[in-house]
Amino acid sequence: MTNLGDLEVFVRVIAAGxxxxxxxxxxxxxxxxxKRIKRLEDKLGTRLLQRTTRQISLTEAGQGFYERVLTVLGGLEEAEAYASGRSSEVNGTLKISAPTSFGRMHVAPHLKPFMQAHPDLTINLVLTDELTDIVGGGFDLAIRIAGLNDSSLxxxxxxxxxxxxxxxPAYLAEYGTPRSLDDLKAHRCLPAHNxxxxxxxxxxxQVSLRPExxxxxxxxxxIREAVIAGLGIALRSTWDIGAELKSGKLVQVLPDYESSRSVALFAVYPTRQFLPAKVRLFIDYLAELxxxxxxWER
Structure with missing residues (x-):
């Protein structure tokens, strides 16, 4: 039988990089x-990691093995919490990925109450606008704004x-308020990406247009700062500019049109039979928050 400690070392290597x-x-x-990684590979009869002088990466067998090891270790953590009656007492590290702006505005400011409630838990919050490889990056969960269709998560x-x-208001006073989507052709628009x-x-x-x-x-x-400064019209999330809409710094234009309603805010985590208590507690905390x-809509 494979040494459980070797599995924990293997998972830590992937998480650390x-x-x-x-x-x-x-x-x-x-x-x-x-030595412990080699012992694990010898036991399994297959290579789990590709090693170079600069980095390591999972082989195809290693990727599948890693996903299943997460399930095993997650189940053990959940079983220990259940057996000891410590389901609300968690420790270790919770590694989270979140979009840069959303994480700064709507995750980071709310960490203190959660961390005070779980003083033995360390939060590793990684902010990035790139699509995170949750399994390969060793993340416990990711906060994503998207229409999700990945059945592996x-x-x-x-x-x-x-x-x-x-x-x-200053921009609209100078350039006028658009009354139709066609009017946007005569306006300075602020796309988030070229x-x-x-x-x-x-x-x-549904309609689609390319802003200029x-x-x-x-x-x-x-783009957020530019639209507030009066440089043009932008398509922004209400979580991003809700306060400015309420204060009057920004005004909604063409209110009959909004982005696709299939997009939502999700907590995403690897498929596993038992969800570790630290992940479950944080997801529940965000859902209630x-x-x-x-x-930002109230």
Missing amino acids: SMSTAARDLGLSPAVVS VAKRLASVRRVLCAS HEYWRLEGPDG GQLITNSSEV YGPVAY
């Missing part, structure tokens, strides 16, 4: 970590996401 980092985290020498819907067309299409739903169903403007950037946060109607 290198044997030396995993060794430091585990309080072991790199040589010991390498489990997703819990946390909140609806609305994207609306908006502009500053060559982006705006896909909207309106009275006549003078500002080109790969930063969604730059955002509520049936998210606070």
Whole structure:
């Protein structure tokens, strides 16, 4: 039977991205970590990791093995919590991926109560706008804003996401308020990415248009600041500019048109029979925090 400690070392190596980092985290020498990985590979009769001087990566067999090991270790953690009556007492590290702006605005400010309730738990919050490889990156869960259709992952819907067309009062005073989608051709629009299409739903169903403007950037946060500053019309999520809409810094234009309603906010995690208590507790915390109607919509 495979040594359980070797499985834990294997998972830690994948999460850390290198044997030396995993060794430091585990309080072991790199040589010991390498020896235990080799022992595991010898036991299984297959190579799990591709090693180079700079990085490691999972082989095809390693990927499938890693996913199943997560299930085993997650089940053990859940079983221990159940047997000891510590289902609300968690420790270790919870590694979370979230979109940059959303994580900064709607995850980070709310960590304190959760961390105070679970003082033995360490949060590793990674903010990125790239699509995270949850399994390969060793993440416990990811917060995603999308229309999900990946059956290899489990997703819990946390909140609806609305994207609306908006502009500053100063911009509208100078350039006028558009009355139809065709009017947008004469306006300065602010796409979040070059060559982006705006896909909207309106009275006549779905429509798609390519916005034109003078500002080109790969930063969604730059677009946010630009629309507030009066540089044009943007399509923004209400979680991003809800406060500005309420204060009057921004005004919704063409209110009959919004982005696709199939997009929502999800907590996504690897498929496993037993969800670790730390993941379940954090997902429940976010679901209660955002509520049936998210606070930025109230």
